[in-house]
Amino acid sequence: MTVYSIGDRARAFALQVASYRLKTTLATLTDEMASGETSDIGQRLQGNTQSLALIEARITLTQQFQRNASEAASFAKGIQDVLGAVETQTSTLGLSLVAEPFSETTSLLAMRADEVEQAFETVVSRLNGAVGGRYLFSGLNSDAPALTSGTAILDALVAETAGLTTANDVVQAVSDWFDAPVGGGGFLDVAYQGTNGVSQTISVAEGQSVEFGTTAADPALRDVLKGLATAALVGRGVLAGQYHEQRDLMQRGGQALLDNSSRLLAESARTGLTQQFIERAQAENSAADATLQTARNNLRIADPFETAGKLTQVESQLEMLYSVTARLSKLKLVDFLR
Structure with a gap:
């Protein structure tokens, strides 16, 4: 055996x-x-894992859209905050420059000119604001500030208006400088550092995207700078010794700010519509993600x-x-x- x-x-x-x-x-x-x-998901699905792979791919895509939407929401909020702050500051300042009578003293006029110049510097700083390392009003050049410094802009305007003797001439020279096309040696060449005519596009949901086309070169914002710069030139010695011309120049700058207020509000309203669109996309992404997560869990359970x-x-x-x-x-x- x-x-x-x-x-x-x-x-x-x-x-x-x-x-x-x-x-x-x-x-x-x-x-x-x-x-x-x-x-053992393979055994659970009897080797047919294609449906699970498709669901997980859709989940990854939906979550990326949601991250894009969150970034777009932050960007839109940054733009809206700047527009609101600029509109509040300039409308109040414009009203005071137009409606507040100046006494016949150069000291009061100088004090108001300093206030306007500080406001100009503040607005330029706000338009150079950034969110998440991306500058808000530079167009596609979002890695660089939209504008040069306020001091550099005023220096260029002082040189542009040198030798002029009336408020009308100064206002016209400032307007021409700000409205000059690319290559004309004006605002777009000297002060603005962003892109023109091209919007930033961000996909926030499947088949849905938002565009951010507001830049510091847009007429609504350019005219804000124009009105402030017109009045601020008094503090730089433009029309020195001509009190009435200087007072007229400041009032003309204030009137420009008031006339532009409606365009600023319209720009803010457009940004508000963009924010609403992004919020709807975020809600749709959340609902889609929840549905896909449930479907995936049912396969993996x-x-x-x-x-x-x-x-x-x-x-x-x-x-x-x-x-x-x-x-x-x-x-x-x-x-x-x-």
């Missing part, structure tokens, strides 16, 4: 393999119970009752293995030879 047997080392190795297999299965089933998802049954079975097998191992460890040669 042929007797088959294995040695002690082989038996120990076999027990180790069985113990490792059961412990691995136990850990896998425990993770499934904790997460609610199956560990593990049956808790089946998992619990397998877990109990593996625990019983592991206990039995430990029991057998404990008995084998107590065997003696004398007992075997009896």
